[in-house]
Every structure is written in structure tokens, then in C-alpha cells.
Amino acid sequence: MKSSKKTISESLPRYQEIQNHLKSQILSGAWAPGTKVPSEHELAAQFDCARMTVSKAIGSLVEKGLVVRRRRAGTVVAAPRSQETVLEIHDIQAEVQASGRLYRFDIQTRKVGKATREEADKLGAEIGTPVLIISCVHWADTVPYALEERIINLEAVPEAGDEMFLEVPPGSWLLAKIPWNEAEHRIFAVSADIATARILKIRRNAACLCIERRTRRDVYNVTYVRLIYPGDQHVLVARFQTHGTAGR
Amino acid sequence: MKSSKKTISESLPRYQEIQNHLKSQILSGAWAPGTKVPSEHELAAQFDCARMTVSKAIGSLVEKGLVVRRRRAGTVVAAPRSQETVLEIHDIQAEVQASGRLYRFDIQTRKVGKATREEADKLGAEIGTPVLIISCVHWADTVPYALEERIINLEAVPEAGDEMFLEVPPGSWLLAKIPWNEAEHRIFAVSADIATARILKIRRNAACLCIERRTRRDVYNVTYVRLIYPGDQHVLVARFQTHGTAGR
């Protein structure tokens, strides 16, 4: 049997064949959540391969959250996750340039200081933490694209204190500089207040999309940013697949 | 050496130990993107285990998008993905009830017909496709929570045509009934028009968060829904982790 491997068809590793088989059963709904998946031994016999190969196939499904494995209890089809969506939020500069427009940004204010109560709260740090507070406007051609208000934790990124952000906007600078591993977004609609409306050149009370993001690196909160996109122009697009593409 | 396994410490499988080691190097920035990871053989020697074990550890990192493997070229640290965020959009009923309020919903209009140009467009189907069009209001206690406008493709879900949605709101009904595998969201801010304002009991032009979602099942677009959440009350929360938690 060792040499009969190649005869099956072409390419497509064995473990993926098994994986696809299982996946299709689950995706098609034939195996409802809670259904017991055949044991590794059974599958190994069925697909005529070593148990390890089956195990690898299932292990991957576990990582994708499709099934749950418990010793002795066996493998069961997982309950579908509460709707999780993959949202891509790109770098603003890239976003603007991708749409073929000229990107530019203005630093409006830049201040080094110690975090007030409110700022500490937003950032998720202690009051008095040294911070850099920046407000800046992003432009697409001659149209204001977004208003950014940012708090940078200088304990986490001391070198930001010396950076004037003349060339690179703070967001891109940080992204390139600081590896981070966790971010939390809050997305909601706000009405533009007078100051915002003036800066973004929109009507007062116009609906704006507001994205607040707090970025963590290990235990530190690195930065808090609040992006206000004018009007109903800006659209966040999110795609979602329950279980990834069949082919992977 | 086979029996010395247990002496290391306690629990924590070998492959995960290796994985964590690699992960921490990458997350800490010690290994910048593009850095070559030691070969499987080296790691196997270093951690004193079989190459397969190392392979499993790395394989998992590949699935997480942390590294890229190429034959002969070896394994290299991957470039960080463009910011991808996991957004959880829950079932409205569950969402309201989770906040401890009483959930209720009203069907405002319900109409079976053939898709007009505009409706077909929204749904992503052909003009003339049989559809069920529903508009409904979701309540939290006595406050309007969201306005839902939905188009259901009756070709994909014929049984929806007979459903009156007296007990279960269309969203939950569909979610339970139809397994789906792809969804696309568009999230933006809108100003409430007069009709919307009246229904949601808010000021005209008040900022609202609008979520449009198109749900696919295989080749069919199952449903299109547009949810309008009043004011700046509703907040979408998205969390994100670049590389998963260290422990898992």
C-alpha cells in the first residue's frame, strides 16, 4: 500500500482529502452541531491511512473551530460561532491611495503631558502616565477624509515623544514601529459637533462614523485612537466565512 | 530520554512549548518579518524531540499566518497582515436580552413579490427573483432598538414564504433554519430620514449606525438585511489579536 499512494489521482494530500470530506459534511448541514464525528480509528480504516494522518486533518478543523475534541468522548461538530466577522481596517494612507487619490495629512495639535483622568480612561492606563496627544486630519485630494485624535502611551513607546510626524502619519509610524498583539474596536455613529464639522467641512450634526481603537502590546496599552469619518461616505466592509473556503 | 519526558515540569505539550518559544520571538519583535526561523532539524535538536513535533508546532503557526514555509527556502516570519478584526455581530434578540431588557419585535410590512431592479441589486440576485420583503422593528423594553429591512430570496428559502414571523423574528428564524457560509457586511453612518426617525423615535437627521449584510449559501444569496440602530447608542465592539493568545 505504501507504493499505491500515487495512483489515487494527483496531488491533494491525504489529510486534506479527509479534511474536505469532513468539512463538506459539516458545511452541508448533513452533520448538525453536536453530531459525533467517526472516531479516528474508523476514519483511518475508512480512508486507509494511519491514525496520525486523520488526527492531523481533525486537528486543523479544531483550530478552525469547526469541531471539538474531547478525550474518550470523541470528536463532535461544534456549534456555529456567534457571528464573527473579519473586518479589515486598513491603514488610512493606503486606503486613500488605493482609491487613486492624493494622500496628505496635517498635524493639528501635538502635546506631551501627563494623562488626565479622561485620557487615562480612554487609553486604559493610570492617571499621570506620560502621554503624547495628537490630533490630525487626513486628506484625500482636497477633501477631508478623517479626523484622528490619538493618545500614545509614552511609557510603551518613549521614542514617540521625539517624533514630529512630519513625513509619516502617527498611525503608520506606530504600525511600523511597534508590534502589537491586541486591539479593541468600538464602532458607532455620532453627530458632528461644531468643531468637528468645521474641520471636516461638513454640516453640523451630520452623521459620522466613529471608530475608537485601543491597541495593546502585552500588558501595555500602546495607543488609543479615535477616527471620525465624515458623513455616510465611509463604509467599513467586512466579509465573513463560517468555515473558510473548502479548498482552504 | 523517552521516560524523561515527565520530568520537564508539568503538562504543556512539547509542540506547544516550541510554538510558544517561536511565537514569543516573533511577537516581541526579536525576529522581524522576513527573519529565517531555524530549520526543523535544528529546532528538533534544540528541543530534543522528533522533527514531526516541530513540524506540528510550525504548522500551527502557519495556519495563524505568523510564518510562511517554503521548501528548501525554509520558514520565515510572515509580514503582519493588514489589520484584520474579528467583529462579533450577535443575534439582535440575544443582544437585547443579554443587556437584561425585554425583547419584542413588530412586523411592520410583509410582502411577497418579484424583485425589482433595486431589490435584486441589494440582494445580489436577478430581477424578478421571487422574494419576501419584510420590515420590522426591534424593541428593548419600550425603546426602539433597531429598524430592520430585509429581503429574503425565496428561491433559496421557499419555506419563508409561508412563515408569518409571529413568534420568531426573521433574523433568528433564518439563522436557525439556513446554514450559511458567507456574509458580507457594510457598516456606515447615516442621518435618519423622516420615516426612520419617526419609527425609531429619534430626531430627524440624528446619526444612526447602519449595517447592511448580505448572506450567501453556496451560490445563492439567501438574504439581504439593513439594520439601522438609532443614535450613537449602539456600539459595535470588535476585538482583534494579531496572533492569538499565547496560551492557546
Add this chain to the structure above:
DNA sequence: GCTGACAATATGTCTAGGCATATTGCGCCG
């Protein structure tokens, strides 16, 4: 100096076992 052939290398996949461990179900005993 360029190119093609070949060897070295690193991963990709797989095998056929092994022991470890959590869980479950069942049978025995009080």
C-alpha cells in the same frame, strides 16, 4: 560569462507503532 545538470537542503507528507490521560459506562459491593 552564461547555462544546464546535479547535489544538497528543507519542508511536506506519511507510517506504524508507543505510552499518557480523560471519560464513560458498567458491574460489583455495601
Add this chain to the structure above:
DNA sequence: CGGCGCAATATGCCTAGACATATTGTCAGC
């Protein structure tokens, strides 16, 4: 009849090899 303990089971983790395949570097020949 109820609770406890044990054996069977299924996964979890691992090994030490094997062959396959892609890629790269090198070297010889033109």
C-alpha cells in the same frame, strides 16, 4: 438501590524513520 472503582475507549502527544518534492547553490562545460 446507590455509589464507587475499574476497564474499555478515544483522543493527545510523541517517535524515528521513510520517501516526495521544491528550491537553491554550485560546478562544469560551452
